[in-house]
Amino acid sequence: MARKNLLGNLSNPAGEDAPAPAKPRRTTGAIGAVSQQIADLKTRALAEIPPELIDDAGLKDRLDDDPDGLAALVSSIKEYGQQVPVLLRQSPTDGNRYEIVYGRRRVAALRELGMPVRAMVRVLNDRDLIVAQGQENAARKDLTFIEKANFARQMVENGFERKVICDALHIDKTVISRMLSVTDAVPYPIIMAIGAAPSVGRDRWLALAARMQGRPLEQIIDMAQGQTSDDRFQAVFDGLAPEKLPKRNTRKELRTGAGKPLGEVSRKGDKTVLTLKDKDGFDDWLIQNLDRIHSEFLKNSGE
Structure with a gap:
Protein backbone atom coordinates (compact mmCIF):
# COMPACT_ATOMS: atom_id res chain seq x y z
CA MET A 1 0.00 0.00 0.00
CA ALA A 2 2.85 2.35 0.84
CA ARG A 3 4.37 1.85 -2.60
CA LYS A 4 1.00 2.49 -4.26
CA ASN A 5 0.61 5.81 -2.45
CA LEU A 6 4.16 6.80 -3.24
CA LEU A 7 3.74 6.16 -6.95
CA GLY A 8 0.34 7.79 -6.85
CA ASN A 9 1.98 11.06 -5.90
CA LEU A 10 3.67 11.14 -9.30
CA SER A 11 0.34 11.66 -11.04
CA ASN A 12 -0.12 14.84 -9.00
CA PRO A 13 3.35 16.24 -8.30
CA ALA A 14 1.88 19.69 -7.86
CA GLY A 15 -0.22 18.96 -4.79
CA GLU A 16 -1.38 21.81 -2.66
CA ASP A 17 1.21 21.24 0.06
CA ALA A 18 4.26 20.24 -1.96
CA PRO A 19 4.50 21.58 -5.55
CA ALA A 20 8.29 21.17 -5.66
CA PRO A 21 9.94 17.87 -6.61
CA ALA A 22 11.03 15.79 -3.67
CA LYS A 23 14.70 15.43 -2.84
CA PRO A 24 15.93 11.80 -2.89
CA ARG A 25 16.83 10.14 0.39
CA ARG A 26 20.48 9.25 0.79
CA THR A 27 20.00 5.49 0.99
CA THR A 28 21.80 2.60 -0.61
CA GLY A 29 20.83 -0.70 -2.15
CA ALA A 30 17.52 -1.51 -3.83
CA ILE A 31 15.52 1.00 -1.76
CA GLY A 32 17.99 3.75 -2.66
CA ALA A 33 17.74 2.92 -6.36
CA VAL A 34 13.94 3.05 -6.24
CA SER A 35 14.05 6.37 -4.39
CA GLN A 36 16.40 7.79 -6.99
CA GLN A 37 14.18 6.64 -9.86
CA ILE A 38 11.14 8.22 -8.22
CA ALA A 39 13.04 11.45 -7.64
CA ASP A 40 14.09 11.49 -11.32
CA LEU A 41 10.48 11.00 -12.40
CA LYS A 42 9.31 13.86 -10.20
CA THR A 43 12.06 16.08 -11.59
CA ARG A 44 10.72 15.48 -15.10
CA ALA A 45 7.10 15.99 -14.02
CA LEU A 46 5.22 19.27 -14.26
CA ALA A 47 3.95 21.21 -11.29
CA GLU A 48 1.24 23.86 -11.12
CA ILE A 49 2.52 26.86 -9.14
CA PRO A 50 0.42 29.87 -8.10
CA PRO A 51 1.91 32.89 -9.90
CA GLU A 52 1.96 34.96 -6.71
CA LEU A 53 4.62 32.57 -5.36
CA ILE A 54 6.96 33.17 -8.30
CA ASP A 55 9.71 35.80 -8.28
CA ASP A 56 12.06 37.02 -10.98
CA ALA A 57 15.67 35.81 -11.09
CA GLY A 58 18.63 35.53 -13.43
CA LEU A 59 19.78 38.19 -15.89
CA LYS A 60 17.75 40.71 -17.88
CA ASP A 61 17.26 39.31 -21.37
CA ARG A 62 14.63 41.64 -22.86
CA LEU A 63 15.17 45.37 -23.30
CA ASP A 64 11.57 46.27 -24.25
CA ASP A 65 8.44 45.59 -22.20
CA ASP A 66 6.49 44.85 -25.42
CA PRO A 67 2.96 45.38 -24.00
CA ASP A 68 1.38 44.44 -27.34
CA GLY A 69 3.23 41.13 -27.40
CA LEU A 70 2.22 40.40 -23.82
CA ALA A 71 -1.41 41.22 -24.61
CA ALA A 72 -1.32 38.78 -27.54
CA LEU A 73 0.17 36.10 -25.29
CA VAL A 74 -2.54 36.67 -22.68
CA SER A 75 -5.20 36.29 -25.37
CA SER A 76 -3.60 33.10 -26.71
CA ILE A 77 -3.28 31.46 -23.28
CA LYS A 78 -6.82 32.47 -22.40
CA GLU A 79 -8.12 30.69 -25.50
CA TYR A 80 -5.81 27.69 -25.77
CA GLY A 81 -4.23 27.38 -22.34
CA GLN A 82 -0.53 27.30 -21.51
CA GLN A 83 1.06 25.09 -24.18
CA VAL A 84 4.72 25.37 -23.13
CA PRO A 85 5.83 25.01 -19.49
CA GLN A 90 12.87 26.78 -5.59
CA SER A 91 13.95 30.01 -3.92
CA PRO A 92 17.25 29.59 -2.07
CA THR A 93 16.00 31.96 0.66
CA ASP A 94 12.36 30.90 1.02
CA GLY A 95 11.29 27.29 0.69
CA ASN A 96 7.72 28.34 -0.11
CA ARG A 97 8.60 30.51 -3.12
CA GLY A 114 -5.02 34.54 -12.43
CA MET A 115 -4.12 31.05 -13.67
CA PRO A 116 -1.58 28.64 -12.15
CA VAL A 117 1.76 28.29 -13.92
CA ARG A 118 2.62 24.89 -15.38
CA ALA A 119 6.32 24.53 -14.67
CA MET A 120 9.26 22.24 -14.44
CA VAL A 121 10.97 22.79 -11.09
CA ARG A 122 14.70 22.16 -10.84
CA VAL A 123 17.30 22.43 -8.13
CA LEU A 124 19.75 24.98 -9.59
CA LYS A 141 14.30 33.66 -32.57
CA ASP A 142 12.68 36.79 -31.14
CA LEU A 143 15.65 38.10 -29.16
CA THR A 144 17.49 40.81 -31.08
CA PHE A 145 21.24 41.16 -31.59
CA ILE A 146 21.62 43.79 -28.88
CA GLU A 147 19.54 41.76 -26.39
CA LYS A 148 21.78 38.73 -26.86
CA ALA A 149 24.88 40.92 -26.72
CA ASN A 150 23.62 42.52 -23.51
CA PHE A 151 23.00 39.07 -22.01
CA ALA A 152 26.60 38.10 -22.84
CA ARG A 153 27.80 41.35 -21.22
CA GLN A 154 25.92 40.52 -18.03
CA MET A 155 27.48 37.05 -17.94
CA VAL A 156 30.95 38.61 -18.23
CA GLU A 157 30.17 41.02 -15.41
CA ASN A 158 29.02 38.09 -13.28
CA GLY A 159 32.41 36.43 -13.68
CA PHE A 160 31.61 33.76 -16.27
CA GLU A 161 34.47 32.58 -18.49
CA ARG A 162 34.18 32.93 -22.25
CA LYS A 163 33.85 29.16 -22.68
CA VAL A 164 30.84 29.05 -20.35
CA ILE A 165 29.25 31.98 -22.20
CA CYS A 166 29.82 30.22 -25.52
CA ASP A 167 28.28 26.99 -24.20
CA ALA A 168 25.31 28.84 -22.73
CA LEU A 169 24.52 30.79 -25.92
CA HIS A 170 25.66 28.09 -28.38
CA ILE A 171 27.95 30.50 -30.26
CA ASP A 172 31.72 30.56 -30.72
CA LYS A 173 34.26 32.94 -29.17
CA THR A 174 34.46 35.04 -32.33
CA VAL A 175 30.74 35.85 -32.23
CA ILE A 176 30.95 36.54 -28.48
CA SER A 177 33.81 38.97 -29.11
CA ARG A 178 31.77 40.75 -31.79
CA MET A 179 28.83 41.07 -29.42
CA LEU A 180 30.97 42.39 -26.59
CA SER A 181 32.68 44.87 -28.92
CA VAL A 182 29.30 46.58 -29.21
CA THR A 183 28.42 46.54 -25.50
CA ASP A 184 31.94 47.84 -24.74
CA ALA A 185 31.54 50.70 -27.22
CA VAL A 186 27.93 51.68 -26.46
CA PRO A 187 27.22 52.51 -22.78
CA TYR A 188 24.43 50.50 -21.19
CA PRO A 189 22.25 53.59 -20.43
CA ILE A 190 22.15 54.35 -24.16
CA ILE A 191 21.23 50.75 -25.00
CA MET A 192 18.41 50.94 -22.44
CA ALA A 193 17.22 54.29 -23.81
CA ILE A 194 17.04 52.87 -27.35
CA GLY A 195 15.75 49.37 -26.59
CA ALA A 196 15.79 46.10 -28.49
CA ALA A 197 16.00 47.61 -32.02
CA PRO A 198 15.09 44.38 -33.87
CA SER A 199 16.16 45.65 -37.32
CA VAL A 200 19.62 46.80 -36.17
CA GLY A 201 22.65 44.51 -36.34
CA ARG A 202 26.23 44.69 -35.13
CA ASP A 203 27.59 46.92 -37.92
CA ARG A 204 25.07 49.71 -37.36
CA TRP A 205 25.57 49.59 -33.59
CA ALA A 210 31.79 55.82 -33.81
CA ARG A 211 29.42 58.79 -34.06
CA MET A 212 29.13 59.01 -30.27
CA GLN A 213 32.79 59.94 -29.73
CA GLY A 214 33.12 63.08 -27.64
CA ARG A 215 29.37 63.61 -27.20
CA PRO A 216 27.88 63.91 -23.68
CA LEU A 217 25.99 60.82 -22.52
CA GLU A 218 22.92 62.79 -21.43
CA GLN A 219 22.70 64.51 -24.81
CA ILE A 220 22.70 61.18 -26.62
CA ILE A 221 20.04 59.72 -24.31
CA ASP A 222 17.82 62.76 -24.92
CA MET A 223 17.98 62.03 -28.65
CA ALA A 224 16.38 58.58 -28.15
CA GLN A 225 12.87 59.65 -29.09
CA GLY A 226 10.38 57.55 -31.04
CA ALA A 235 16.75 59.23 -34.15
CA VAL A 236 20.03 58.89 -32.24
CA PHE A 237 21.92 57.78 -35.35
CA ASP A 238 20.67 60.76 -37.36
CA GLY A 239 21.16 63.15 -34.46
CA LEU A 240 24.83 62.21 -34.25
CA ALA A 241 25.46 62.50 -38.00
CA PRO A 242 28.48 64.67 -38.83
CA GLU A 243 27.68 68.10 -40.19
CA LYS A 244 27.80 68.29 -43.94
CA LEU A 245 30.38 70.67 -45.36
CA PRO A 246 28.87 73.55 -47.33
CA LYS A 247 29.25 73.32 -51.05
CA ARG A 248 32.31 75.19 -52.26
CA ASN A 249 33.27 76.67 -55.61
CA THR A 250 34.91 74.00 -57.67
CA ARG A 251 37.21 76.36 -59.56
CA LYS A 252 38.27 80.02 -59.49
CA GLU A 253 40.76 81.93 -61.60
CA LEU A 254 43.37 84.03 -59.76
CA ARG A 255 44.67 87.34 -61.13
CA THR A 256 47.22 89.93 -60.05
CA GLY A 257 46.30 93.44 -58.99
CA LEU A 276 50.28 79.01 -60.13
CA LYS A 277 51.68 80.03 -63.48
CA ASP A 278 55.46 79.64 -63.21
CA LYS A 279 56.66 82.87 -64.88
CA ASP A 280 58.21 85.22 -62.34
CA GLY A 281 59.28 82.90 -59.48
CA PHE A 282 56.29 83.73 -57.26
CA ASP A 283 55.61 80.06 -56.71
CA ASP A 284 59.12 79.50 -55.31
CA TRP A 285 58.79 82.54 -53.07
CA LEU A 286 55.41 81.35 -51.79
CA ILE A 287 56.79 77.91 -50.90
CA GLN A 288 59.74 79.45 -49.04
CA ASN A 289 57.51 81.83 -47.07
CA LEU A 290 54.53 79.57 -46.47
CA ASP A 291 55.42 78.90 -42.82
CA ARG A 292 55.68 82.64 -42.07
CA ILE A 293 52.42 83.37 -43.85
CA HIS A 294 50.64 80.60 -41.92
CA SER A 295 52.05 81.85 -38.61
CA GLU A 296 50.78 85.35 -39.43
CA PHE A 297 47.37 83.85 -40.19
CA LEU A 298 47.24 82.08 -36.84
CA LYS A 299 48.33 85.27 -35.06
CA ASN A 300 45.60 87.31 -36.69
CA SER A 301 42.95 84.66 -36.05
CA GLY A 302 43.84 84.54 -32.33
CA GLU A 303 45.06 80.92 -32.23
Missing part, protein backbone atom coordinates in the same frame (compact mmCIF):
# COMPACT_ATOMS: atom_id res chain seq x y z
CA VAL A 86 8.27 27.41 -17.85
CA LEU A 87 11.34 26.46 -15.83
CA LEU A 88 11.51 27.44 -12.17
CA ARG A 89 13.79 26.76 -9.25
CA TYR A 98 10.02 29.95 -6.62
CA GLU A 99 12.20 31.87 -9.05
CA ILE A 100 11.96 32.07 -12.84
CA VAL A 101 14.75 30.51 -14.86
CA TYR A 102 13.01 31.16 -18.17
CA GLY A 103 9.45 31.88 -19.26
CA ARG A 104 9.04 35.37 -17.77
CA ARG A 105 6.40 36.52 -20.26
CA ARG A 106 4.37 33.35 -19.78
CA VAL A 107 4.43 33.86 -16.02
CA ALA A 108 3.39 37.51 -16.49
CA ALA A 109 0.50 36.49 -18.76
CA LEU A 110 -0.70 33.77 -16.38
CA ARG A 111 -0.41 36.17 -13.45
CA GLU A 112 -2.64 38.61 -15.33
CA LEU A 113 -5.14 35.83 -16.02
CA ASN A 125 22.44 27.17 -8.11
CA ASP A 126 22.90 30.74 -9.41
CA ARG A 127 25.48 29.70 -12.00
CA ASP A 128 23.35 26.87 -13.41
CA LEU A 129 20.32 29.17 -13.47
CA ILE A 130 22.08 31.73 -15.67
CA VAL A 131 23.54 29.06 -17.97
CA ALA A 132 20.08 27.48 -18.40
CA GLN A 133 18.62 30.91 -19.12
CA GLY A 134 21.33 31.54 -21.71
CA GLN A 135 20.70 28.20 -23.42
CA GLU A 136 17.00 28.99 -23.65
CA ASN A 137 17.79 32.42 -25.09
CA ALA A 138 20.07 30.89 -27.73
CA ALA A 139 17.15 28.87 -29.09
CA ARG A 140 14.77 31.83 -29.29
CA LEU A 206 29.32 50.00 -34.15
CA ALA A 207 28.65 52.84 -36.59
CA LEU A 208 26.56 54.49 -33.89
CA ALA A 209 29.41 54.06 -31.40
CA GLN A 227 7.46 55.17 -30.73
CA THR A 228 9.49 52.02 -31.40
CA SER A 229 13.04 51.07 -30.50
CA ASP A 230 13.98 51.07 -34.19
CA ASP A 231 12.69 54.65 -34.38
CA ARG A 232 14.73 55.62 -31.32
CA PHE A 233 17.89 54.09 -32.76
CA GLN A 234 17.41 55.99 -36.02
CA ALA A 258 46.93 94.51 -62.56
CA GLY A 259 44.48 91.90 -63.81
CA LYS A 260 47.04 89.52 -65.26
CA PRO A 261 46.42 85.75 -64.87
CA LEU A 262 48.21 84.38 -61.80
CA GLY A 263 46.80 80.84 -61.55
CA GLU A 264 43.71 79.14 -60.26
CA VAL A 265 42.31 77.55 -57.10
CA SER A 266 40.02 74.51 -57.11
CA ARG A 267 38.11 73.09 -54.19
CA LYS A 268 36.63 69.64 -53.78
CA GLY A 269 35.19 68.59 -50.42
CA ASP A 270 37.70 69.60 -47.76
CA LYS A 271 40.65 69.89 -50.16
CA THR A 272 41.98 73.06 -51.78
CA VAL A 273 44.40 72.92 -54.71
CA LEU A 274 46.34 76.04 -55.74
CA THR A 275 47.91 76.14 -59.21
Whole structure:
Protein backbone atom coordinates (compact mmCIF):
# COMPACT_ATOMS: atom_id res chain seq x y z
CA MET A 1 0.00 0.00 0.00
CA ALA A 2 2.85 2.35 0.84
CA ARG A 3 4.37 1.85 -2.60
CA LYS A 4 1.00 2.49 -4.26
CA ASN A 5 0.61 5.81 -2.45
CA LEU A 6 4.16 6.80 -3.24
CA LEU A 7 3.74 6.16 -6.95
CA GLY A 8 0.34 7.79 -6.85
CA ASN A 9 1.98 11.06 -5.90
CA LEU A 10 3.67 11.14 -9.30
CA SER A 11 0.34 11.66 -11.04
CA ASN A 12 -0.12 14.84 -9.00
CA PRO A 13 3.35 16.24 -8.30
CA ALA A 14 1.88 19.69 -7.86
CA GLY A 15 -0.22 18.96 -4.79
CA GLU A 16 -1.38 21.81 -2.66
CA ASP A 17 1.21 21.24 0.06
CA ALA A 18 4.26 20.24 -1.96
CA PRO A 19 4.50 21.58 -5.55
CA ALA A 20 8.29 21.17 -5.66
CA PRO A 21 9.94 17.87 -6.61
CA ALA A 22 11.03 15.79 -3.67
CA LYS A 23 14.70 15.43 -2.84
CA PRO A 24 15.93 11.80 -2.89
CA ARG A 25 16.83 10.14 0.39
CA ARG A 26 20.48 9.25 0.79
CA THR A 27 20.00 5.49 0.99
CA THR A 28 21.80 2.60 -0.61
CA GLY A 29 20.83 -0.70 -2.15
CA ALA A 30 17.52 -1.51 -3.83
CA ILE A 31 15.52 1.00 -1.76
CA GLY A 32 17.99 3.75 -2.66
CA ALA A 33 17.74 2.92 -6.36
CA VAL A 34 13.94 3.05 -6.24
CA SER A 35 14.05 6.37 -4.39
CA GLN A 36 16.40 7.79 -6.99
CA GLN A 37 14.18 6.64 -9.86
CA ILE A 38 11.14 8.22 -8.22
CA ALA A 39 13.04 11.45 -7.64
CA ASP A 40 14.09 11.49 -11.32
CA LEU A 41 10.48 11.00 -12.40
CA LYS A 42 9.31 13.86 -10.20
CA THR A 43 12.06 16.08 -11.59
CA ARG A 44 10.72 15.48 -15.10
CA ALA A 45 7.10 15.99 -14.02
CA LEU A 46 5.22 19.27 -14.26
CA ALA A 47 3.95 21.21 -11.29
CA GLU A 48 1.24 23.86 -11.12
CA ILE A 49 2.52 26.86 -9.14
CA PRO A 50 0.42 29.87 -8.10
CA PRO A 51 1.91 32.89 -9.90
CA GLU A 52 1.96 34.96 -6.71
CA LEU A 53 4.62 32.57 -5.36
CA ILE A 54 6.96 33.17 -8.30
CA ASP A 55 9.71 35.80 -8.28
CA ASP A 56 12.06 37.02 -10.98
CA ALA A 57 15.67 35.81 -11.09
CA GLY A 58 18.63 35.53 -13.43
CA LEU A 59 19.78 38.19 -15.89
CA LYS A 60 17.75 40.71 -17.88
CA ASP A 61 17.26 39.31 -21.37
CA ARG A 62 14.63 41.64 -22.86
CA LEU A 63 15.17 45.37 -23.30
CA ASP A 64 11.57 46.27 -24.25
CA ASP A 65 8.44 45.59 -22.20
CA ASP A 66 6.49 44.85 -25.42
CA PRO A 67 2.96 45.38 -24.00
CA ASP A 68 1.38 44.44 -27.34
CA GLY A 69 3.23 41.13 -27.40
CA LEU A 70 2.22 40.40 -23.82
CA ALA A 71 -1.41 41.22 -24.61
CA ALA A 72 -1.32 38.78 -27.54
CA LEU A 73 0.17 36.10 -25.29
CA VAL A 74 -2.54 36.67 -22.68
CA SER A 75 -5.20 36.29 -25.37
CA SER A 76 -3.60 33.10 -26.71
CA ILE A 77 -3.28 31.46 -23.28
CA LYS A 78 -6.82 32.47 -22.40
CA GLU A 79 -8.12 30.69 -25.50
CA TYR A 80 -5.81 27.69 -25.77
CA GLY A 81 -4.23 27.38 -22.34
CA GLN A 82 -0.53 27.30 -21.51
CA GLN A 83 1.06 25.09 -24.18
CA VAL A 84 4.72 25.37 -23.13
CA PRO A 85 5.83 25.01 -19.49
CA VAL A 86 8.27 27.41 -17.85
CA LEU A 87 11.34 26.46 -15.83
CA LEU A 88 11.51 27.44 -12.17
CA ARG A 89 13.79 26.76 -9.25
CA GLN A 90 12.87 26.78 -5.59
CA SER A 91 13.95 30.01 -3.92
CA PRO A 92 17.25 29.59 -2.07
CA THR A 93 16.00 31.96 0.66
CA ASP A 94 12.36 30.90 1.02
CA GLY A 95 11.29 27.29 0.69
CA ASN A 96 7.72 28.34 -0.11
CA ARG A 97 8.60 30.51 -3.12
CA TYR A 98 10.02 29.95 -6.62
CA GLU A 99 12.20 31.87 -9.05
CA ILE A 100 11.96 32.07 -12.84
CA VAL A 101 14.75 30.51 -14.86
CA TYR A 102 13.01 31.16 -18.17
CA GLY A 103 9.45 31.88 -19.26
CA ARG A 104 9.04 35.37 -17.77
CA ARG A 105 6.40 36.52 -20.26
CA ARG A 106 4.37 33.35 -19.78
CA VAL A 107 4.43 33.86 -16.02
CA ALA A 108 3.39 37.51 -16.49
CA ALA A 109 0.50 36.49 -18.76
CA LEU A 110 -0.70 33.77 -16.38
CA ARG A 111 -0.41 36.17 -13.45
CA GLU A 112 -2.64 38.61 -15.33
CA LEU A 113 -5.14 35.83 -16.02
CA GLY A 114 -5.02 34.54 -12.43
CA MET A 115 -4.12 31.05 -13.67
CA PRO A 116 -1.58 28.64 -12.15
CA VAL A 117 1.76 28.29 -13.92
CA ARG A 118 2.62 24.89 -15.38
CA ALA A 119 6.32 24.53 -14.67
CA MET A 120 9.26 22.24 -14.44
CA VAL A 121 10.97 22.79 -11.09
CA ARG A 122 14.70 22.16 -10.84
CA VAL A 123 17.30 22.43 -8.13
CA LEU A 124 19.75 24.98 -9.59
CA ASN A 125 22.44 27.17 -8.11
CA ASP A 126 22.90 30.74 -9.41
CA ARG A 127 25.48 29.70 -12.00
CA ASP A 128 23.35 26.87 -13.41
CA LEU A 129 20.32 29.17 -13.47
CA ILE A 130 22.08 31.73 -15.67
CA VAL A 131 23.54 29.06 -17.97
CA ALA A 132 20.08 27.48 -18.40
CA GLN A 133 18.62 30.91 -19.12
CA GLY A 134 21.33 31.54 -21.71
CA GLN A 135 20.70 28.20 -23.42
CA GLU A 136 17.00 28.99 -23.65
CA ASN A 137 17.79 32.42 -25.09
CA ALA A 138 20.07 30.89 -27.73
CA ALA A 139 17.15 28.87 -29.09
CA ARG A 140 14.77 31.83 -29.29
CA LYS A 141 14.30 33.66 -32.57
CA ASP A 142 12.68 36.79 -31.14
CA LEU A 143 15.65 38.10 -29.16
CA THR A 144 17.49 40.81 -31.08
CA PHE A 145 21.24 41.16 -31.59
CA ILE A 146 21.62 43.79 -28.88
CA GLU A 147 19.54 41.76 -26.39
CA LYS A 148 21.78 38.73 -26.86
CA ALA A 149 24.88 40.92 -26.72
CA ASN A 150 23.62 42.52 -23.51
CA PHE A 151 23.00 39.07 -22.01
CA ALA A 152 26.60 38.10 -22.84
CA ARG A 153 27.80 41.35 -21.22
CA GLN A 154 25.92 40.52 -18.03
CA MET A 155 27.48 37.05 -17.94
CA VAL A 156 30.95 38.61 -18.23
CA GLU A 157 30.17 41.02 -15.41
CA ASN A 158 29.02 38.09 -13.28
CA GLY A 159 32.41 36.43 -13.68
CA PHE A 160 31.61 33.76 -16.27
CA GLU A 161 34.47 32.58 -18.49
CA ARG A 162 34.18 32.93 -22.25
CA LYS A 163 33.85 29.16 -22.68
CA VAL A 164 30.84 29.05 -20.35
CA ILE A 165 29.25 31.98 -22.20
CA CYS A 166 29.82 30.22 -25.52
CA ASP A 167 28.28 26.99 -24.20
CA ALA A 168 25.31 28.84 -22.73
CA LEU A 169 24.52 30.79 -25.92
CA HIS A 170 25.66 28.09 -28.38
CA ILE A 171 27.95 30.50 -30.26
CA ASP A 172 31.72 30.56 -30.72
CA LYS A 173 34.26 32.94 -29.17
CA THR A 174 34.46 35.04 -32.33
CA VAL A 175 30.74 35.85 -32.23
CA ILE A 176 30.95 36.54 -28.48
CA SER A 177 33.81 38.97 -29.11
CA ARG A 178 31.77 40.75 -31.79
CA MET A 179 28.83 41.07 -29.42
CA LEU A 180 30.97 42.39 -26.59
CA SER A 181 32.68 44.87 -28.92
CA VAL A 182 29.30 46.58 -29.21
CA THR A 183 28.42 46.54 -25.50
CA ASP A 184 31.94 47.84 -24.74
CA ALA A 185 31.54 50.70 -27.22
CA VAL A 186 27.93 51.68 -26.46
CA PRO A 187 27.22 52.51 -22.78
CA TYR A 188 24.43 50.50 -21.19
CA PRO A 189 22.25 53.59 -20.43
CA ILE A 190 22.15 54.35 -24.16
CA ILE A 191 21.23 50.75 -25.00
CA MET A 192 18.41 50.94 -22.44
CA ALA A 193 17.22 54.29 -23.81
CA ILE A 194 17.04 52.87 -27.35
CA GLY A 195 15.75 49.37 -26.59
CA ALA A 196 15.79 46.10 -28.49
CA ALA A 197 16.00 47.61 -32.02
CA PRO A 198 15.09 44.38 -33.87
CA SER A 199 16.16 45.65 -37.32
CA VAL A 200 19.62 46.80 -36.17
CA GLY A 201 22.65 44.51 -36.34
CA ARG A 202 26.23 44.69 -35.13
CA ASP A 203 27.59 46.92 -37.92
CA ARG A 204 25.07 49.71 -37.36
CA TRP A 205 25.57 49.59 -33.59
CA LEU A 206 29.32 50.00 -34.15
CA ALA A 207 28.65 52.84 -36.59
CA LEU A 208 26.56 54.49 -33.89
CA ALA A 209 29.41 54.06 -31.40
CA ALA A 210 31.79 55.82 -33.81
CA ARG A 211 29.42 58.79 -34.06
CA MET A 212 29.13 59.01 -30.27
CA GLN A 213 32.79 59.94 -29.73
CA GLY A 214 33.12 63.08 -27.64
CA ARG A 215 29.37 63.61 -27.20
CA PRO A 216 27.88 63.91 -23.68
CA LEU A 217 25.99 60.82 -22.52
CA GLU A 218 22.92 62.79 -21.43
CA GLN A 219 22.70 64.51 -24.81
CA ILE A 220 22.70 61.18 -26.62
CA ILE A 221 20.04 59.72 -24.31
CA ASP A 222 17.82 62.76 -24.92
CA MET A 223 17.98 62.03 -28.65
CA ALA A 224 16.38 58.58 -28.15
CA GLN A 225 12.87 59.65 -29.09
CA GLY A 226 10.38 57.55 -31.04
CA GLN A 227 7.46 55.17 -30.73
CA THR A 228 9.49 52.02 -31.40
CA SER A 229 13.04 51.07 -30.50
CA ASP A 230 13.98 51.07 -34.19
CA ASP A 231 12.69 54.65 -34.38
CA ARG A 232 14.73 55.62 -31.32
CA PHE A 233 17.89 54.09 -32.76
CA GLN A 234 17.41 55.99 -36.02
CA ALA A 235 16.75 59.23 -34.15
CA VAL A 236 20.03 58.89 -32.24
CA PHE A 237 21.92 57.78 -35.35
CA ASP A 238 20.67 60.76 -37.36
CA GLY A 239 21.16 63.15 -34.46
CA LEU A 240 24.83 62.21 -34.25
CA ALA A 241 25.46 62.50 -38.00
CA PRO A 242 28.48 64.67 -38.83
CA GLU A 243 27.68 68.10 -40.19
CA LYS A 244 27.80 68.29 -43.94
CA LEU A 245 30.38 70.67 -45.36
CA PRO A 246 28.87 73.55 -47.33
CA LYS A 247 29.25 73.32 -51.05
CA ARG A 248 32.31 75.19 -52.26
CA ASN A 249 33.27 76.67 -55.61
CA THR A 250 34.91 74.00 -57.67
CA ARG A 251 37.21 76.36 -59.56
CA LYS A 252 38.27 80.02 -59.49
CA GLU A 253 40.76 81.93 -61.60
CA LEU A 254 43.37 84.03 -59.76
CA ARG A 255 44.67 87.34 -61.13
CA THR A 256 47.22 89.93 -60.05
CA GLY A 257 46.30 93.44 -58.99
CA ALA A 258 46.93 94.51 -62.56
CA GLY A 259 44.48 91.90 -63.81
CA LYS A 260 47.04 89.52 -65.26
CA PRO A 261 46.42 85.75 -64.87
CA LEU A 262 48.21 84.38 -61.80
CA GLY A 263 46.80 80.84 -61.55
CA GLU A 264 43.71 79.14 -60.26
CA VAL A 265 42.31 77.55 -57.10
CA SER A 266 40.02 74.51 -57.11
CA ARG A 267 38.11 73.09 -54.19
CA LYS A 268 36.63 69.64 -53.78
CA GLY A 269 35.19 68.59 -50.42
CA ASP A 270 37.70 69.60 -47.76
CA LYS A 271 40.65 69.89 -50.16
CA THR A 272 41.98 73.06 -51.78
CA VAL A 273 44.40 72.92 -54.71
CA LEU A 274 46.34 76.04 -55.74
CA THR A 275 47.91 76.14 -59.21
CA LEU A 276 50.28 79.01 -60.13
CA LYS A 277 51.68 80.03 -63.48
CA ASP A 278 55.46 79.64 -63.21
CA LYS A 279 56.66 82.87 -64.88
CA ASP A 280 58.21 85.22 -62.34
CA GLY A 281 59.28 82.90 -59.48
CA PHE A 282 56.29 83.73 -57.26
CA ASP A 283 55.61 80.06 -56.71
CA ASP A 284 59.12 79.50 -55.31
CA TRP A 285 58.79 82.54 -53.07
CA LEU A 286 55.41 81.35 -51.79
CA ILE A 287 56.79 77.91 -50.90
CA GLN A 288 59.74 79.45 -49.04
CA ASN A 289 57.51 81.83 -47.07
CA LEU A 290 54.53 79.57 -46.47
CA ASP A 291 55.42 78.90 -42.82
CA ARG A 292 55.68 82.64 -42.07
CA ILE A 293 52.42 83.37 -43.85
CA HIS A 294 50.64 80.60 -41.92
CA SER A 295 52.05 81.85 -38.61
CA GLU A 296 50.78 85.35 -39.43
CA PHE A 297 47.37 83.85 -40.19
CA LEU A 298 47.24 82.08 -36.84
CA LYS A 299 48.33 85.27 -35.06
CA ASN A 300 45.60 87.31 -36.69
CA SER A 301 42.95 84.66 -36.05
CA GLY A 302 43.84 84.54 -32.33
CA GLU A 303 45.06 80.92 -32.23
